[in-house]
Amino acid sequence: MTGSPGSALPAPATKPGQDGLDALLARPGKALIGLDFDGTLAPIVADPEKARAHPEALSALAALAPKVAAVAVITGRPAEVAVRNGGFADVPGLEHLVVLGHYGAERWDARSGEVSAPEPHPGVAAVRAELPELLDRLGASQGTWIEEKGRAVAVHTRRAADPQAALDSLREPLAGLAHRHDLIVEPGRMVLELRPPGMDKGVALTDFTREIGAASVLYAGDDLGDLPAYSAVDTLRSDGTPGLLVCSGSDEVTELRDRADLVVDGPEGVVRLLAALADRIG
Numbered sequence: 001m002t003g004s005p006g007s008a009l010p011a012p013a014t015k016p017g018q019d020g021l022d023a024l025l026a027r028p029g030k031a032l033i034g035l036d037f038d039g040t041l042a043p044i045v046a047d048p049e050k051a052r053a054h055p056e057a058l059s060a061l062a063a064l065a066p067k068v069a070a071v072a073v074i075t076g077r078p079a080e081v082a083v084r085n086g087g088f089a090d091v092p093g094l095e096h097l098v099v100l101g102h103y104g105a106e107r108w109d110a111r112s113g114e115v116s117a118p119e120p121h122p123g124v125a126a127v128r129a130e131l132p133e134l135l136d137r138l139g140a141s142q143g144t145w146i147e148e149k150g151r152a153v154a155v156h157t158r159r160a161a162d163p164q165a166a167l168d169s170l171r172e173p174l175a176g177l178a179h180r181h182d183l184i185v186e187p188g189r190m191v192l193e194l195r196p197p198g199m200d201k202g203v204a205l206t207d208f209t210r211e212i213g214a215a216s217v218l219y220a221g222d223d224l225g226d227l228p229a230y231s232a233v234d235t236l237r238s239d240g241t242p243g244l245l246v247c248s249g250s251d252e253v254t255e256l257r258d259r260a261d262l263v264v265d266g267p268e269g270v271v272r273l274l275a276a277l278a279d280r281i282g
Contacts, residue, residue, distance in 0.1 A: 008257055009276045010262060012244060016237055017261020020244035023216035024068075028281045030215035031068045032228065034205050035270070037082050040248040041221035043267050044189065046158055048147055052266040053086040056275070062093030063278035073099045074201045075174040076186075076193060076215030076225055078150040079106040079115050089113060095161050100191050102151040103195070103225075104204025120151050121182030121196040128153050130177060138173055140166060152195035154188075188223045189252050196278045209236060220246035223253050246273065 012018045024031040035041055040219055042051045052110045065071045071094075075082045079101025081088055088097060088110060099108040106117040128146075131153060143160030146153060155174065160166035167190055178185045178194045186193040186200075201221070209217055209232075217236055219229050233243035247260035248270050257263055 008210060009280055010264070010273070012261040013254065014261045016242075020216055020218065020237070020242040020261065023242035024218060024244065024277070025280060027215050028067050030067060030213070032209055032214035033064065033068055033071045033274070033277075034208075034217060034219040035071065035073050036201070036221035036223070036226050036248070037073055037077060037186060037191070037228075039084065040220050040226075040265070040270055041073065041086060041267055048156070051085055054271050056271045057267070058087055058091055058094075060271045060274040061088075061097065062091055064274050064281075065096040066277060067095065067281045069214055070208070071207070072208050073097070073101065074100055074104065074148065074204050074229065076100055076103055076152065076154075076195070079108040079117070080228070081149075083108050085106075098208070100204045100208065101146045102149070103199035103201055104207065105151055105196075106198050111177065117151075121264070122194065123178075124151060124153060126181045127177055127183060127194050133172060135170055136207050138170070140170060144170075147191075149193070149195075151199075152192040152193050152246075153215045154191050156191045158190040167192065174179045174234075186225055188236050193225075200228040201226060202232035205229045206232045206236070209241070214242065217241060217243040218246060219243065220248055220264075220273075221256060222248035222266075224255065226256060227259075230256065246270070 023233045040053055041057050045051050079099045082099050093111045097110045106116045131146055144157050157163045157166035174192050175185050181192045184197045219233050230245055233245055234241050237243045245261045247256045247263045249263050
């Protein structure tokens with residue numbers, strides 16, 4: 001997909017995707033736009049704390065959000081971090097935006113500016129305390145770093161001399177650590193996240209779709225953590241709710257690209273798509 005914001009809408013490569021796009025355009029006021037954050041609205045960077053939304057993301061979202069039922073940013077990050085890094089607070093036009101942080105365990109609503117969340121899983125604190133010693137014992141402290149995510153903990157290997165080898169060497173030890181504390185390990189792009197079970201983007205997307213009574217769903221993502229959301233859209237489609245699966249193009253995660261109805265060129269392509277949708281809806 002090429003061009004600038006306001007360019008023509010691209011055509012999905014599949015009939016279910018085209019049906020999803022047609023349904024969205026026919027009844028935009030009943031459509032849900034679901035978006036991952038890192039790698040979808042924000043470029044991937046070496047330090048996750050420095051991730052920021054694409055410079056044109058806010059204007060595209062502000063143009064589109066008032067024309068649809070809702071825009072939901074669904075992320076593994078804490079909701080407040082995604083709001084800060086995305087610059088979503090107090091933006092005119094984003095009243096229909098929610099951020100479902102920690103895979104839906106937290107929720108920030110632009111209308112109120114408040115975050116609601118249950119108590120954190122006790123296993124996360126236990127894992128957080130044990131991780132540094134475990135990484136030292138494995139000789140994996142060089143080139144890896146721990147990201148504190150509140151209701152989850154992530155170990156990144158992107159800075160290691162061989163990021164993939166480092167990731168592979170940590171899979172089994174971190175799975176054992178997670179199991180001892182009733183957590184699971186979620187792999188991503190050079191990252192392993194330890195978090196409570198039952199938290200994923202598919203559950204969050206499905207629950208919010210039902211909550212607002214959406215008649216169509218678009219979901220855009222870029223990483224393995226987005227696969228549950230893809231599966232949720234597949235299920236919704238089989239139940240009669242049209243959907244469009246968008247991949248924010250990545251050579252690192254081919255599973256999403258292969259399953260997507262539409263592939264765009266990273267966050268820039270996602271922004272162009274959102275702007276084109278806003279223009280088409282009028």
